[in-house]
Amino acid sequence: MRRLSLNQKTTNSWSVREAVDGCVRAGIEAIGLWREPVHEAGVSESAKLVRDAGLRVSSLCRGGFLTAHEGPERRRSIDDNRRAIEEAAELGAPCLVMVVGGLPEPGGSGQPVLPGSAAAMPAASASSPAAERDRDLPGARQRVADGIAELVPYAIERGVQLALEPMHPLYCADRGVLSTLGQALDIAEQHPAEAVGVVVDTFHVWWDPEVERQIARAAGRISSFQVCDWITPFPGDALLSRGMMGDGHIDFRYFRRLVEQAGYDGDIEVEIFHADIWAADPDTVVAQMKQRYTAHVLER
Amino acid sequence: MRRLSLNQKTTNSWSVREAVDGCVRAGIEAIGLWREPVHEAGVSESAKLVRDAGLRVSSLCRGGFLTAHEGPERRRSIDDNRRAIEEAAELGAPCLVMVVGGLPEPGGSGQPVLPGSAAAMPAASASSPAAERDRDLPGARQRVADGIAELVPYAIERGVQLALEPMHPLYCADRGVLSTLGQALDIAEQHPAEAVGVVVDTFHVWWDPEVERQIARAAGRISSFQVCDWITPFPGDALLSRGMMGDGHIDFRYFRRLVEQAGYDGDIEVEIFHADIWAADPDTVVAQMKQRYTAHVLER
Numbered sequence: 001m002r003r004l005s006l007n008q009k010t011t012n013s014w015s016v017r018e019a020v021d022g023c024v025r026a027g028i029e030a031i032g033l034w035r036e037p038v039h040e041a042g043v044s045e046s047a048k049l050v051r052d053a054g055l056r057v058s059s060l061c062r063g064g065f066l067t068a069h070e071g072p073e074r075r076r077s078i079d080d081n082r083r084a085i086e087e088a089a090e091l092g093a094p095c096l097v098m099v100v101g102g103l104p105e106p107g108g109s110g111q112p113v114l115p116g117s118a119a120a121m122p123a124a125s126a127s128s129p130a131a132e133r134d135r136d137l138p139g140a141r142q143r144v145a146d147g148i149a150e151l152v153p154y155a156i157e158r159g160v161q162l163a164l165e166p167m168h169p170l171y172c173a174d175r176g177v178l179s180t181l182g183q184a185l186d187i188a189e190q191h192p193a194e195a196v197g198v199v200v201d202t203f204h205v206w207w208d209p210e211v212e213r214q215i216a217r218a219a220g221r222i223s224s225f226q227v228c229d230w231i232t233p234f235p236g237d238a239l240l241s242r243g244m245m246g247d248g249h250i251d252f253r254y255f256r257r258l259v260e261q262a263g264y265d266g267d268i269e270v271e272i273f274h275a276d277i278w279a280a281d282p283d284t285v286v287a288q289m290k291q292r293y294t295a296h297v298l299e300r
Numbered sequence: 301m302r303r304l305s306l307n308q309k310t311t312n313s314w315s316v317r318e319a320v321d322g323c324v325r326a327g328i329e330a331i332g333l334w335r336e337p338v339h340e341a342g343v344s345e346s347a348k349l350v351r352d353a354g355l356r357v358s359s360l361c362r363g364g365f366l367t368a369h370e371g372p373e374r375r376r377s378i379d380d381n382r383r384a385i386e387e388a389a390e391l392g393a394p395c396l397v398m399v400v401g402g403l404p405e406p407g408g409s410g411q412p413v414l415p416g417s418a419a420a421m422p423a424a425s426a427s428s429p430a431a432e433r434d435r436d437l438p439g440a441r442q443r444v445a446d447g448i449a450e451l452v453p454y455a456i457e458r459g460v461q462l463a464l465e466p467m468h469p470l471y472c473a474d475r476g477v478l479s480t481l482g483q484a485l486d487i488a489e490q491h492p493a494e495a496v497g498v499v500v501d502t503f504h505v506w507w508d509p510e511v512e513r514q515i516a517r518a519a520g521r522i523s524s525f526q527v528c529d530w531i532t533p534f535p536g537d538a539l540l541s542r543g544m545m546g547d548g549h550i551d552f553r554y555f556r557r558l559v560e561q562a563g564y565d566g567d568i569e570v571e572i573f574h575a576d577i578w579a580a581d582p583d584t585v586v587a588q589m590k591q592r593y594t595a596h597v598l599e600r
Binding site: 103133135136137141168169170172173174179180182183206207208209210230232233234236237238248249250251254 | 469473
């Protein structure tokens with residue numbers, strides 16, 4: 001139980017203060033923070049809340065969105081990632097989770113949309129003629145690698161590891177063009193391990209026929225291990241399709257053993273995006289999370 | 301335009317006779333058939349309809365569903381695949397598309413559910429305690445390889461190529477545990493090329509960072525090239541999420557060139573599952589398909 005970390009998204013309605021208090025009540029020792037609620041509370045105040053409660057910060061979500069072509073939007077994104085690195089350092093987060101972005105929107109704003117926020121996903125198909133679409137996926141992936149390379153010196157300076165998160169191919173078009181652990185490692189290995197690592201999130205990687213080999217390859221570069229389940233039937237909203245451990249098809253013990261064999265002994269973060277879980281009482285969700293963690297993630 | 305093939309699913313409301321007539325009206329020379337409407341029309345009668353109209357059959361969908369553990373359900377599936385091979389031979393289809401099945405359902409019936417049919421997806425989460433779930437994905441994948449090996453002699457005897465279809469990882473849990481072209485080729489290469497090939501369906505493989513290398517590797521084993529688009533926002537029904545070419549994010553010319561560089565010069569099948577397209581007038585859909593094929597798949 002000492003390695004269990006509550007990712008703030010799992011209790012989406014809680015502020016930083018509420019989430020910190022909830023962890024303390026439940027005896028949870030680590031928390032994964034998100035930038036938006038941290039900004040609402042203030043970065044210094046959030047750092048103090050976590051520190052005073054004696055919690056570890058397991059990660060900060062999220063930087064990234066590096067697929068825009070060179071220009072003002074890309075510069076804004078690089079600048080925002082620098083701020084995110086500073087925030088991670090101030091919060092004592094060992095890593096900044098990088099959601100690298102989808103194919104560039106035609107005339108896109110460059111502002112990532114937070115699931116669960118008031119703004120909806122940009123509806124590219126409605127707003128632009130098909131002919132204007134940027135469909136160059138290899139190009140977008142190259143710009144991610146370039147953006148990471150540009151951020152690495154500052155990440156090293158501030159002592160924050162950039163944690164590349166391969167995302168389920170479901171999100172390739174509009175959220176994350178890094179689709180496999182192998183692909184994330186191809187980028188990470190161009191840099192020192194303390195500067196760039198990878199996130200192993202069961203929801204994103206469980207289907208990958210190469211996953212066993214790639215987790216072994218990731219030894220020394222696993223920044224974060226996150227768990228949530230793949231549930232069926234697939235929920236209508238692709239961004240809110242992640243289930244509580246045990247409600248779906250993923251063998252969590254198998255993945256925990258794989259990351260441990262690769263030398264990872266850090267926190268195990270539970271990060272769930274699901275409308276019903278977000279609507280439930282957060283203390284009840286935390287209690288269920290602890291029970292399911294014991295039943296499905298730990299050894300029997 | 302001579303390589304364009306109408307997969308029957310694109311005009312889901314049409315019978316075999318109606319689809320054949322629709323192809324003739326539109327000047328389309330090839331058709332991809334599905335077993336259910338072929339059974340409704342009769343296999344011999346369907347073969348005659350296609351032959352008399354002067355059409356080629358580009359593929360027959362579908363065999364597969366080979367993930368059940370040994371027992372009566374698995375035997376029924378193997379028997380059904382033998383019948384599907386016979387039907388493909390009688391219809392003059394060069395290949396039988398294999399949708400290999402998802403993780404075994406606890407107490408599952410073994411009957412694959414056809415999208416668009418009256419029966420809904422089996423709701424595993426509602427019908428069974430989580431503890432009974434079979435979460436052994438590597439095991440399910442091995443049973444697919446074993447099932448293919450068992451079917452190969454009969455496929456050779458009847459002159460039908462089994463076409464392994466890697467499916468988007470979205471479907472890994474409940475429909476197809478083969479998730480990448482590389483994984484499909486690992487199985488196919490255990491057998492003669494005339495017995496086992498692979499389907500390159502843009503919707504299923506477009507996100508794969510290995511796709512260029514794997515399509516090259518598939519030279520001589522590409523059974524079928526299918527096109528439809530990945531659209532966003534992701535539609536609510538995962539089985540009806542495929543879009544018309546040009547409505548989404550896939551660069552079709554890029555994939556057509558890749559399969560051609562690998563020596564494929566066969567039919568290009570358009571297979572779309574989408575509620576709006578199924579609800580539209582089929583002749584209108586076929587006309588739009590021809591226009592989009594010219595605009596997005598062929599060279600400019």
